[in-house]
Amino acid sequence: MDARLIVYALLLAAPLLILVRRRMNPLYRIPAVGHSDPFLSYWSALKFFVNAREMLQEGYSKYRGSVFRVPLLDRWVVVVSGAAMNEQLRKYPDDQMSFIDAAEELVQAKYTIAKQVHENPMHIPVIRGPFTKNLAALMPDVADEVASAVRDAIPDTGDEWVGVVAFPAMTRVVCRASNRVFIGLPLCRNPEYIDIVLGYTKDVAKGRFIMTITPILLKPLVGRLLPWSANALKKFSALVKPIVDESFRQFEHHGKQWEDKPKNLLTWLTEEAKATGNGPEIVVSALLSSNFVAIHTSSISVTHALYHLAACPEFAAPLREEIEGAIRRHGWGKQAISEMWKLDSFMRESQRFNGTSGVSVIRKAVVDVRLADGTVIPAGTLVGAAADATHWDEDNYDDAAVFSPFRFSDMRADEGERVKHQFVSTSPEYVPFGHGKHACPGRFFAGNELKTVIAHLVLNYDMKFDGDGARPPNRWFAAAVLPNLDAKVYFRKRQAASA
Ligand code: HEM
Known part of the structure; x- marks a missing residue:
């Protein structure tokens, strides 16, 4: 046959094949928000990057009780719509709907984090187990580090107001407070260590972007060449490995009788590594991964809360009264925090x-x-719940679009509702920490830590925004929700302040 004819036949057959494959693929029977066609869907994927909130809300309103799909540059994501669907999603077992596979695909963890941690994510049972069980013992150190980090972040200007760019300041406070109980002093205050940990989120994001645009067949090759995370791990290891080695040596020296071993994540990771026949390297990687999952989410969350306080200074008085009362009764610690329902x-x-x-x-x-x-x-499709749309659904919350700081403590006044409305309790209507078996295991620590930061600020400072005093709007990058990253909060040391 004429070669040209073969080329024409192939050119004609290729789009036909694509069309037939699409017709047979049940994914394309799920309604799309934005364009579904092969080429225009890229335009919608770009639109999703800037308009994700509106697109997710559109899908949620149109297909509530069912599902819709939204385009990313490299795939479709199916979104379940409404509380009943959230409940259905969380109930699927791991061999049908896998959290680990989803996380791997979204972050490309095998290439962008560490293969060892991807294959053995031992930080998860350790955070869920001994780390969370020992929270009461960890909180005094967290409080001490918060006080010290806040002193360093907010210049002392006597009784003058001072403006501080809040997000980077809160990120450093959270990083120091978390690492005080991840690895301890003095490393949690070491500027080089802090820079590596904070830069790591960007290192992973750069690698992830490259992997997103790399064709499947080339991923193993390109993945191995990504420099950013590997360099960060090398620098992190240079600082951390000697401490991990020492922890292994101490365990060998004391054996199981080591009564007064340090209470921190490093110790429990070492214990887990030894119990499972692993060496110090995996502990180093697990420490970096723990920072990756903990710091960014917590810094964003505490900044969101701080912005509400600065925009509505009248929220501070009832919080202060409650916090001071709890501290008077119990001293500072987990018991006092657990009585701070308003906070x-x-x-x-x-x-x-x-x-x-x-x-x-x-x-x-x-x-x-x-x-x-x-x-x-x-099989192979990523699925998720429309978190923001669920949280702003009037069927789930009265006046859902109003920030009502004490709505949950009011609900807890009813004896039967005590547990359901706590910071850490997930439900089909409340999914900031996910829901079900894989709901964030760090949320118990995060709750105590973030409340410690806000309590410390409320007790020690008056806070406000400058200008019209309004809270700057959040920024969405695709589905990620960030507070304004450059806004200044103004602080003035309270005369009655305790620290
Ligand atoms: C306010 C701060 C935090 C937020 C909003 C948050 C949010 C989340 C979410 C949404 C998930 C996925 C759950 C799912 O899809 O069902 C998750 C998983 C996880 N989080 Fe958090 N997180 C926070 C703080 C922390 C902290 C402080 C730690 C560690 C101390 C941590 C450790 C983890 C781990 C290890 C996983 C994976 C769980 C698994 O594979 O089963 N998180 N987090």
Whole structure:
């Protein structure tokens, strides 16, 4: 046959094949927000980058009780719509809807984090287990570090107001407070260590972007060449490995009888590594990964809450009264924090109102999954819940678009509602920490830590925004929800302040 004819036949057959494949793929039977066509969907994917909130809300309103899909540059994500669907999603077992596979796909963890941690994420059981069980013992150190880090972040100007760019300041406070109980003094205050930890989120993001645009066949090759995370891990290891080695040596020296071992994440990771026949390297990687999951989410969350306080200084008085009362009764610590219902409610409302992501409860279909309404989600598809739309749904919350700081503490006044409305309690209507078996295991620590930061600020400072005093709007980058990153909060040391 004429070679030209073969080329023409192939050119004609290729789009036909694509069309047939699309017709047979159940993914394309799920309604799309934006364009579904092969080329125009890229335009919608770009639009999603700047208009994710509106697109997710559009899908949620149109397809509530079912599902819709939104385009990313390299794939479609199916979004379940409404509280009942969130509940359905979280109930699927891991061999049908996998959290680990979804996280791997979203972050390309095997290439952008560390292969070892991807294959053995041992920080997860350690955070869920001994780290969380020992929170009461950890909190005095967290409080001490918060006080010290806040002193360093907010210049002392006597009784004058001083403006501080809040997000980077809060990020450093959270980084120091978390690492005080991840690895301890003096490293948690070491500027080089802090810079590596804080830069790591960007290192992973750069690698992830490259992997997103790399064709599947080339991923193993390109993945191995990505420099950023590997360099960060090398620098992190140079600082951390000697301390981890020492922890291993101490365990060998004391054996199981080591009664007064340091209470921190490093110790429990070492214990876990030894119990599972692993060496110090995996502990180093697990420490960096723990920072990756903890610091960014917590810094964003505490900044969101701080912005509500600065925009509405009248919220401070009832919080102060409650915090001072609890400290008078118990001294500072986990017991006092657990009695601060208004503060707990304030933080929970901030998570509901803002959150860190418009999509939560992320899973990957490992097999073809048929939902209760008959929709088939083909194997390999990423699925998530429309978190922001759920949280702003009037059926779930009265006056959902109003920031109502004490709505949850008011609900807790009813004896039967005590547990349901706490900061850490997830539900189909409340998914900032995900929901179900894989709900964030760090949320118990995060709750105590973030409340410690806000309590410290409320007790020691008056806070406000300059100008018209309004809270700067949040910024969305695709589904990520960020507070304004450059806004200044003005602080004035209170005369009656304790520290
Ligand atoms: C306010 C701060 C935080 C927010 C908003 C947050 C949010 C989340 C979310 C949405 C998930 C996925 C859950 C799902 O899809 O069902 C998650 C998972 C996780 N988070 Fe957090 N997180 C926070 C703080 C922390 C902290 C402080 C730690 C560690 C101390 C941590 C450790 C983890 C880990 C290890 C996972 C993976 C869980 C698994 O694989 O089962 N997080 N987090």
